[in-house]
Amino acid sequence: MDKAPQRRNKGARLKRRSESLSAIALTLTLLTASPSFGQAILEGERFHPAVATQGMVATSHTLATDVALQVLKDGGNAIDAAVTAGFALAVTQPRSGNIGGGGSMPIAKGDDSAPEAIDYREKAPAAASETMFQDDNGEVVKNRSRFTHLAAGVPGTVAGLAKALERHGTLTLKQALAPAIKLARDGFTVPQRFTDGLEQARPRLERWPVTLSTFYKADGSAYQPGDTFQQPALAATLQRIADQGVDGFYEGETADLIVAEMERHGGLITEADLSTYEPVVRKPVHGTYHGYDVYSMSPPSSGGTHIVQILNILEGYPLRESGHNTADTIHWMAEAMKLAYADRSQYLGDTDYVDVPLAGLTSKAYAETLRKDITTERARQASEIGPGQPATYESPETTHFSVVDKWGNAVSNTYTINFSYGSGITVEGAGFLLNNEMDDFSAKPGVPNAYGLIGGEANKVEPGKRMLSSMSPTIVKKQGKNFLVTGSPGGSRIITTTLQVILNVIDHDMNIQTAVSAPRVHHQWLPDELRIEQGISGDTVKLLESRGHAVVTNSAMGAIQSIMVGEDGTLYGGADPRRSTSSAQGY
Numbered sequence: 001m002d003k004a005p006q007r008r009n010k011g012a013r014l015k016r017r018s019e020s021l022s023a024i025a026l027t028l029t030l031l032t033a034s035p036s037f038g039q040a041i042l043e044g045e046r047f048h049p050a051v052a053t054q055g056m057v058a059t060s061h062t063l064a065t066d067v068a069l070q071v072l073k074d075g076g077n078a079i080d081a082a083v084t085a086g087f088a089l090a091v092t093q094p095r096s097g098n099i100g101g102g103g104s105m106p107i108a109k110g111d112d113s114a115p116e117a118i119d120y121r122e123k124a125p126a127a128a129s130e131t132m133f134q135d136d137n138g139e140v141v142k143n144r145s146r147f148t149h150l151a152a153g154v155p156g157t158v159a160g161l162a163k164a165l166e167r168h169g170t171l172t173l174k175q176a177l178a179p180a181i182k183l184a185r186d187g188f189t190v191p192q193r194f195t196d197g198l199e200q201a202r203p204r205l206e207r208w209p210v211t212l213s214t215f216y217k218a219d220g221s222a223y224q225p226g227d228t229f230q231q232p233a234l235a236a237t238l239q240r241i242a243d244q245g246v247d248g249f250y251e252g253e254t255a256d257l258i259v260a261e262m263e264r265h266g267g268l269i270t271e272a273d274l275s276t277y278e279p280v281v282r283k284p285v286h287g288t289y290h291g292y293d294v295y296s297m298s299p300p301s302s303g304g305t306h307i308v309q310i311l312n313i314l315e316g317y318p319l320r321e322s323g324h325n326t327a328d329t330i331h332w333m334a335e336a337m338k339l340a341y342a343d344r345s346q347y348l349g350d351t352d353y354v355d356v357p358l359a360g361l362t363s364k365a366y367a368e369t370l371r372k373d374i375t376t377e378r379a380r381q382a383s384e385i386g387p388g389q390p391a392t393y394e395s396p397e398t399t400h401f402s403v404v405d406k407w408g409n410a411v412s413n414t415y416t417i418n419f420s421y422g423s424g425i426t427v428e429g430a431g432f433l434l435n436n437e438m439d440d441f442s443a444k445p446g447v448p449n450a451y452g453l454i455g456g457e458a459n460k461v462e463p464g465k466r467m468l469s470s471m472s473p474t475i476v477k478k479q480g481k482n483f484l485v486t487g488s489p490g491g492s493r494i495i496t497t498t499l500q501v502i503l504n505v506i507d508h509d510m511n512i513q514t515a516v517s518a519p520r521v522h523h524q525w526l527p528d529e530l531r532i533e534q535g536i537s538g539d540t541v542k543l544l545e546s547r548g549h550a551v552v553t554n555s556a557m558g559a560i561q562s563i564m565v566g567e568d569g570t571l572y573g574g575a576d577p578r579r580s581t582s583s584a585q586g587y
Helices: 004-033 035-042 062-073 078-092 157-168 173-186 192-205 209-215 232-244 252-265 271-275 303-314 327-347 364-371 491-506 512-517 538-546
Strands: 050-052 056-059 102-108 116-120 280-282 285-289 292-296 398-404 410-416 474-478 481-486 530-532 551-553 562-565 571-574 583-586
Touching (some): 056 562, 062 583, 078 102, 078 173, 078 232, 078 410, 102 157, 102 292, 102 474, 157 173, 192 209, 232 252, 303 327, 303 474, 303 491, 327 491, 327 530, 327 538, 398 562, 410 474, 410 481, 512 562, 512 571, 538 551
Parallel strands (some): 530 551
Antiparallel strands (some): 056 398, 102 410, 285 292, 292 474, 398 410
């Protein structure tokens, strides 16, 4: 056999291998020697926001984003789109979207007018009393404020969304409701998250036959991904609102159904409670941070007050130089958070019922006094911290969405029925879940609620009073123009989630999607633990523990839906990946 061809083939292979190695060496040389070529290959943003010029919507459900975006495309403004999204979420996301709950909606127009906030938080029924959640010995019966008909406050969502439309919208209430009615009547395709949620909540929900028949199949099984889920009773309820306005909910057939539900099970909401409910237009809490103006929800939400308070404390630290989620940065944030939550336990409540030292809590001078007690070397234990002394008084499951339109109008809306699926109780014949927001009152001063938050005398149960909230829908302005629209669900973690997106954008120069996606931390004074998400460096955790922090890694926090406006007017949407159905879209 002639071996010459084999030798020639082997030589050719060796030559090709040598040429390949030379090419690889040349490529590596170019990558390291050429800055422009190296940047093109090796650099770039890890998370990319949605980008648009005419309008942007960020919600926790794709279908709600779709219908709200269509409103903008059809010429509606941000308020029209926000109200449309709010009603659509009541259909597609029953775990938190609602007409049986309440919420908060700051609005900042694209002109020079002052921002305002629509407070449509639920109210305690007239028959509510301070000790209604205590037994004969004065001890709190915890599930009484969570999973009974006594847990429901008078719903505010319908009145609040209608008020926003009446003051600032261009659509009729009937037009804003049309997409939600269609989704309820014709149904929508169930995503995996819908199925998972109902399976996880089954032990609570199946206790109530009406809830079981409303949200599960006839055989009791959960709807599966790809199934069509229809809600005829809810469609009829929404249609009554479309035809009769807010009276279609707070009076007439729907009101009768709510009251009958209460009477069957010992609840307190009456026809009078419903017919007299009114949302309130409030002045948002205002603060500044490194030259930016921060507008957030005022009491009875604690969110805006404490976001401004924490920002004031942190303004005295070099967060930008320290870096994102370094040990120093997290330490300073945690220490500031503790102080704010300690103050929350004593001072915050419904300002229609109690005096809240709002100017004192949000003043730069008060923040400076608090900052003096923080050291970089050591974490203060919760036992060392109590409510501070601000200046004298002036005479977990939620959902958030943000909208900006082509005129620069911005809406930040957070609303809730409290727990995932609220009380778990569906109003028979009406197709919607009741909230269990009465748990947000202090059932007894000093006793923590379901989120571990301590409440005081200012947040005790009183007839007609709005319960304290952590909702923090926020709008940040830069040089007088709307710049950042943000907010989150998450119970007690709402405040710190919203805070960190603001810091990520302003201090750490992140694009909005990166700011939303970055790992989060949380401290609420009690329990005395620093909660973190996965993604915080193990080395950083060790440094924090060496300073005395009790670090606990836990599940994801919040689901913040945000929009940022560039200097040239370009809109950037950031949907939180912590919710699989989150969606930011623009045009």
